[in-house]
Amino acid sequence: MRKSRFFRSPVISLAFLLVIVSWGWIQGKDAKSPATLDEKASYKAWSAACQTMLENRTGLSFPAKAYLPLPDPSPLYRLADLAVKQGSTLKPWVGKNPPPPRGVTFDPFAQKLSLSANSRVVVHGDLHGDIRSLMASLADLQKRKILTGFKVTAPNTHLLFLGDYTDRGYCGVEVLYTLLRLRLENPRRVWLARGNHEDPYMTKRYGFAVEGIKKYGEEFKHKRIAALFETLPSVIYVGTSRNFLQSCHGGVEPGYDPKPLLRSRGSPSYQRLGTLTRGEFRQKHKDLFDESFDPDYRKELETTLVDFRPINPAQPQTLGFMWHDFTLYQDEPGLEMDPHSTDRLRFGHSLTQSILKLQSTPSARIRGILRAHQHSTDLTPMMERLIASKGLFRHWQEKEIASELDPPPPMESQAIRPIANGGVYTFNVSPDSRYGVGCEYNFHTYGILKLASNFANWRMEVVNLKVVH
Ligand SMILES: [Mn+2]
Structure with missing residues (x-):
């Protein structure tokens, strides 16, 4: 033709x-619209795809397949693999610890992050599968020119997440994807601490395993990302070389001595927790504990103050950095047990102060604690105080337990706050969740910690973002 x-x-x-x-x-x-996003998706495309999912709390159910930013979980697996590879290059390590017993993969570690005095650290509490709040934070950080896409572009600025990324909420896959993108693009600026839910036992029972199966079918393997958890530090001591805040998900761990790590040169540096010498610590400071015990739980408490090598985050004892809590009022016992959760210890005002002092060195002092974890879907006194504090509660503001009365008295709630010496600060859990529904709050909270050479000049800017109706 x-x-x-x-x-x-x-x-x-x-x-x-x-x-x-x-x-x-x-x-x-x-x-390249949502249907084919992979581990290299642009920030713009990723955040647009996340926007198409309904609010978690609208239906309190998993988003339909058509709304999922990732059509299958393989990009998440690949990101987790890259993070594991990155995790194998962490150094330097302080001291030598024998590896855990045969067959035990849990070998928790601490990190020191010593920054210049003009640094800022952006801190987030529990996300629990709430992608809406995380993306709202990232959008706000773009506006503040801290982030450009997934890249931290502001000088001397770090991002710190305090654990519990998945479970309980419906977008754990998307939250993990986002955090891994941040971590992989900024290996010296973005830090992910390990919460009690960064544990395959927890992800199996509290939502992530079911989430994956509902979204991607039976081939989804929640354990596929378990190796990632082993690369996350259980505690990060962040500060200048002289003053630090213990940043972790849960609470204090009297069985770990951070002094060699705090004395170490270089930043970041790492140390395996190894054997937790709680029994030795208790013997050395017998008076401290004897006067602290809640008399109702004395016997049970004694059994938790022993030396042990952890085989997982909750056995044979719960690891304090990932699990423990704090009391609310100054006159509560120094050490008590959560009546609903065996082995979950709650530390009081004076015992916490003493432990932080004993774990400090004269030239590297632990001045306080940034943490999350202590949340409930019922409006408990703790949740009331978190809300009244605009999402960042300082423990022990009240002297009397009588102030447990509802409503709580005025709490520290200003946008810019000094950091109290010995202060313990709990971040609220993000609101597009059963927590937000149960306790009726709609704002997400993150903090911008501003360091200074003099600890008295450290400040926390508390940022609230209204993310749900
Ligand atoms: Mn937790």
Whole structure:
């Protein structure tokens, strides 16, 4: 068959070819809409795709397949694998610890992050599968020119997350994806601490395993990302070389001596927790504990103050950094047990102060604690105080237990707060969740910690973002 005259002209043919090629390119770009996002998706495309999911709390159910930013979990697996690879390069390590017993993979560690005095640290509490709150934070950080896409572009600025990334909420996959993108693009600026839910036992029982199966079918393996958890520090001592805040998910761990780590040169540096010498610590400071015990739980408490090598985050004892809590009022016992959760210890005002002092060195002092974890879906005194404090509660503001009365008295709630010496600060859990529904709050909270060479000049800017109706 004869070709038409029309196509014989080279100019026309070339133009026609160009139209076809660019049409294909546009189609290809279109196909890059939510349905084919992978581990290299742009921040813009990723955040747009996350926007299409309904509020968690609208239906309190898993988003339908058509709304999922990731059509299958393989990009998440690949990111987790990259993070595990990155985790194997952490150094330097302080001291030597024998590896855990055969077959035990749990080998928790601490990190020191010593920064210049003009640094800022952006701190987040529990996300529990709330992608809406996380993306709202990242959008706010773009506005503040701290982030450009997934990249931390502001000088001397770090991001610190305090654990409990999945479970209980419905978008754990998306939260983990986002955090891993941040961590992988900023290996010296973004830090992820390990919460009690960064544990395959917890992800199996409290939502993440079911989330994956509902979204991707039976082939989803929650354990596929368990190795990632082993690369997350249980505690991060963050500060200048002289003053630090113990940043972790839970509470104090009297069985660990951070002094060699705090004395170590270089930043970041790491130390395995190894054997937790709680029994030795208790013997050395017998008076401290004897006067602290809640008399109702004395016997049970004694059994938790022993030396042990952990085989997982909760056995044979719960690891304090990942699990423990704090009392609310100054006149509560120094050491008590959560009546609803065996082995979950709650530390009081004076015992906490003493432990932080004993774990400090004269030239590297632990001045306080940043943590999360202590939340409930019922409006407990703790949740009331978190809300009244605009999402960041300082423990022991009240002297009398009588102030447990509802409503709570005025709490520290200003936007810019000094850091109290010996202060323990709990971040609230993000609101697009059963917590937000149960306790009726709609704002997400993150903090911007501003360091200074003099600890008295450290400040926390508390940021509230209204993310749900
Ligand atoms: Mn927790």
